[in-house]
Amino acid sequence: MCGCGLDSVSHARSLINGREVKAMRAEQESRADEPTRLKIARRAYELWESKGCPNGCDIDHWLQAEAEIASAEPESVRAPKSAAQ
Secondary structure: OOOOOOHHHHHHHHHHHHHHHHHHHHHHHHHHHHHHHHHHHHHHHHHHHHHOOOOHHHHHHHHHHHHHHHHHHOOOHHOOOOHOO
C-alpha cells in the first residue's frame, strides 16, 4: 500500500480513472477551441490567397488571422481558461 488506504487494485483503478478524466477534459477543451481554430485557419488562408500565395509567410498569416479573430470576439470568449475556471 502507498498510504492512501486503498489496496493495490483499487489504487490502480483510481489512477487509471484519474488519467481518463484528465484525458476527457483535455479533449473537451480541444473541441471547444476547434471553432476558433477553424476560423483562424480560414482567415489565414484568405490572407495567404490575397497576397498571391507566397511561400514562407504562413506564421505571419496565422498570427494576423488570430489577432483579427480575437479582436472580433467578445471579451468573455477571449478570457484565458485559467481565469474562467
